[in-house]
Amino acid sequence: MIDLKYLQSNFDEASQKLRRKSVDVQTLKKLQVLFAELKKANQELETAQAEQNSMSKLFGQYKREGRDIVELKAKVDANKAAMIPLQESAREAEATLYELALGIPNFPDDSVPEGAYEEDNVELRKVLEPISFDFKPLEHWDLAERNGWIDFERGVKLAKSRFSILKGEASRLERALINFFLDTNRDKGFTEYSVPFLNNTAMMLSTGQLPKFQNDQFKICDEDLYLIPTAEVPLTNMYNNEILPESELPLLMTGYTPCFRKEAGSAGRDTRGIIRQHQFNKVEMVAITHPDRSDEVFDLMVANASDILTALGLPHRVVELCTGDLGFSAAKTTDLEVWLPGQGKYREISSISNTRDFQARRAKIRYKDGKKNKLVHTLNGSALAVGRTIVAIMENYQNEDGSIEIPEVLKKYM
RNA sequence: AGACAGGUGGCCGAGCGGUUGAAGGCGCACGCCUGGAACGCGUGUAUGGGGCAACUCAUCGAGGGUUCGAAUCCCUUCCUGUCUGCCA
Incomplete structure (x- = not known):
């Protein structure tokens, strides 16, 4: 697989290299977009997960101290429900990205002679x-x-x-x-x-x-x-x-x-x-x-x-x-x-x-x-x-x- | 192929629902100690991702599920061991 970070930061150079292997720029643009989407989806999901983890920890602490957990439980349930669509979009973004990325050929070395046949x-x-x-x-x-x-x-x-x-x-x-x-x-x-x-x-x-x-x-x-x-x-x-x-x-x-x-x-x-x-x-x-x-x-x-x-x-x-x-x-x-x-x-x-x-x-x-x-x-x-x-x-x-x-x-x- | 047992960090090995990314030991690295070494003492010691940092997410064979929370419970699957069957 090609280095997606490199594609992201040096798009023009990367797409020029791959044009020599007949990879369409549109495909690479799509890949770039998908990569950005995955990153965003993961970040959102991660934030929600961090929230969930800390509330769960608190939940345990409340129980040990014999405190009332009804309110916290409601909050935690709500957050959990909110996470479901985030999980789905992250999963989908990843699947779509890799499906495309695994089909992209390697960059040819600059020294490789140009030619079709x-x-x-x-x-x-x-x-x-x-x-x-x-x-x-x-x-x-x-x-x-x-x-x-x-x-x-x-x-x-x-x-x-x-x-x-x-x-x-x-x-x-x-x-x-x-x-x-x-x-x-x-x-x-x-x-x-x-x-x-x-x-x-x-x-x-x-x-x-x-x-x-x-x-x-x-x-x-x-x-x-x-x-x-x-x-x-x-x-x-x-x-x-x-x-x-x-x-x-x-x-x-x-x-x-x-x-x-x-x-x-x-x-x-x-x-x-x-x-x-x-x-x-x-x-x-x-x-x-x-x-x-x-x-x-x-x-x-x-x-x-x-x-x-x-x-x-x-x-x-x-x-x-x-x-x-x-x-x-x-x-x-x-x-x-x-x-x-x-x-x-x-x-x-x-x-x-x-x-x-x-x-x-x-x-x-x-x-x-x-x-x-x-x-x-x-x-x-x-x-x-x-x-x-x-x-x-x-x-x-x-x-x-x-x-x-x-x-x-x-x-x-x- | 069937029955039982099990898969936890470089290795051994605890944990079997909540400050456990994971005790303890070995190994390894660095430091102290020593004339030098061993012993002893101290510190450190997984991987991937996000944040140029604090920090955070994921990973206890793999995948799914239950739960506010899973290394720990359930299901599927792969692998290893032992016994039985089969076979070059």
Whole structure:
């Protein structure tokens, strides 16, 4: 959630920042009004409550002293009745405010390039040159068929479209990648966690998947549980509603989880292959940092993900997302796009975001700064998406006969 | 899943309708004491919100209710423990 006090005191600046994320000024004005209304309603209610509390105290004292309480009782009853509408308006003001506020995206950093679409993202650098093939490289689904690596039909039979089965060497490759990613992350100082794949509504709200993206989530019926769309949810929320000693920061975490996404609004995109599945595996990095250090940790995370791709010998580029492509919670995002020779395109394989204090405010993750509690910064990024790495290995390591080599660094894992 | 017991401050633990935001202890911080330490003594030690202060509101797992007044009573829910059942 954005800082409503900041919105209140620097409205023009705040609304300019959010205009870059296509948030209408009218919405923000409404938010500002609601915030003022809530404050006023709370003040009125508080005054009445203070009155009620002191009269109740007096009531007790009168009784103890055996004094007559009829008159006081009447006063106290009247005040109580007067409080009911105040309570209602305060409650209503709060509900309306938060409903709106929870749907407002984060402020983009000033450094984020302007743009509406993916095409406006800015390439920062390329790492490794795409390999030139002396034959026409195949797309991964063709290679999957030749090698018997992926069973699309039976995956669909078990669940529905956008589910698949990895078979034999492909399944082993997946397992090897997960171990390789986790080991590498651990070497870089990230502590490994194995977390629940189902998280409750409060957690999904805290990291920003809810309430706005309800339609993208798989929900368990009759339970207050969602299948996680990313390990960012459980890893970040491990510290939900906690106050951390400053000395413990930064917390660097990593974990492997499957991720579940409905991919609402992606109808027709990447329908072939395993680029876009309802269930995919991912190794995630999450960092909880002191606000002064989040940029530094961000760079570390980008470097780490890029180094992994380099170690796998996969050509990729580092791209800074423009305002239009930035996610809801992110203040800044850098994507890594891996070269897919079969498709002849760079495709996203990792996305690293700094949400600054946006998630921390929702999740109430603070650190002790002397006597005061301040919000931490939270960051998250993939290292890496496993399914897409398999695709990248298949396409980049294919031979003319359709066979696939295994990258050197993975050999000890298989 | 069923039965019983319970969820109080960093921790332990009292309180079971009224000056209790919460006794007492431990821990921690600071000070005194000491050559230095332990002991001892003193002071302080939750979170969020509003007031640039005095002060005030909320919070005793969470949510609702009863009451002038609730940590204390009632309901719902979550969690923990023990026993029973089931299960990888």
